[in-house]
Amino acid sequence: MKTGLLEAFRIIMQTGTVAGAADALGRSQSAVSRMLDRLEEELQIKLFERRKGRVLPTPEAHALIEDVERAFISLNDLKTRAQQVRDGHESNLTIAVLPALGIQFLPRVVGRFSRRNPEIGVTSHVLTSQSVEQWVARHQVELGLAETPFRRSGFETWAFIDEPYVLAVNSEHRLAQLDLVRPNDLKGEKMIQWTSIVAARRLLDELLQHAGVTVKCTAETSMSSAMVAMVRENLGVALIDPITALLTRDPQVAIRRFQPELPCRIARMMPQKDYQREVVDAFLGCAEEERDALLALRDW
The missing domain is CATH 3.40.190.10 (Periplasmic binding protein-like II)
Incomplete structure (x- = not known):
């Protein structure tokens, strides 16, 4: 399946109209409509209802869009990685974390890690714990931090935080x-x-x-x-x-x-495959230092 068909679907979901998608893609409306027809034919799923110049997503379209968005994020990560290789910066770490750690804790860890490893880039994604679990299981990231219990397999886990709410x-x-x-x-x-x-x-x-x-x-x-x-x-x-x-x-x-x-149990997760273990371990070391420094400040 050509990525162009998925891109058309993605933009139609964003704009809500074939005309809007045509403008964004630089194509005619009839060309975009044909792309949509071809995608529905290949997937054997009806993605949109056509009504008075607008396209209304079906439940099936809503069910697929998250996976399509994730695929495009992975594609963008690949482009970024390729650029880093061309520039001579071959090391990059990709991680996914739950919001509890992603908003304020993670930037502190990245800062600590980057000061020690300025040649290594960090790409982070802040997701729900369920999505973090899914991304690690699918090998889309090298490290995940998410709240347990987990519903999937295919990754290694160790306790990272076990403290009460x-x-x-x-x-x-x-x-x-x-x-x-x-x-x-x-x-x-x-x-x-x-x-x-x-x-x-x-x-x-x-x-x-x-x-x-x-x-x-x-x-x-x-x-x-x-x-x-x-x-x-x-x-x-x-x-x-x-x-x-x-x-x-x-x-x-x-x-x-x-x-x-009530326990707040957050685990570190790594896919069961070859990955930059030294880089991941270095990042985890920074995360553990930041965690321990914060928990030492508890006054309740």
Whole structure:
């Protein structure tokens, strides 16, 4: 299958019209329509419904677009790699990490690593834990950091972080007066929740249900840093990972221990294939140093 057909599909998904895709590709609308027809024929899937000059993606199109986007990211990575080889910079590390580590922790690790290894480039992707797992299993990256448990195989794993989640509360909230918060303390409280794809959401829901505690969900998100910002706005309390708690210190947000402890277990993952083990090990060494330095600052 020619990449041009997939590119046409990708741009149509982005623009929502054949005309928009034609402008982006520098082709006629009829040529783009023929490309779309050919792709549907090759895949034996109907990708769009045509209505009044617009194309409406089918459920099948939505199911395929993530894989197509991932393929184009890999293609772009290949082009970048080729450029590095042409320029004489043959070493490059590709990694994928979950948002809890990707927003603030990862840049610190990359900085530490790059100061020691200025000749090695780093390409990073911030993805959900499920996507990190998928990318490592498919050998699209050399290193992944994601929350367990995993659903796939085909990679090696080691523990990277095994620490309890902590509770973030507005500094003026009544719970800020406690050193330790328990489920019963949350009865009737407004709470900023994880989305259902995050393992911690299921753990907390089960814990609260077992304790007979009902909370008022005011918002859902998959980002600890967003939770901290919402706590600052007094939208509710939130259970967040310890790394984000340490990296987003805010005088308006208090961090409290929560019991029973809910474990935040993040593993490092490497594909089961030949890869730049020395480079990966060097990067992991920097990540472990940064992790240990942060965890030493815990004051809860």
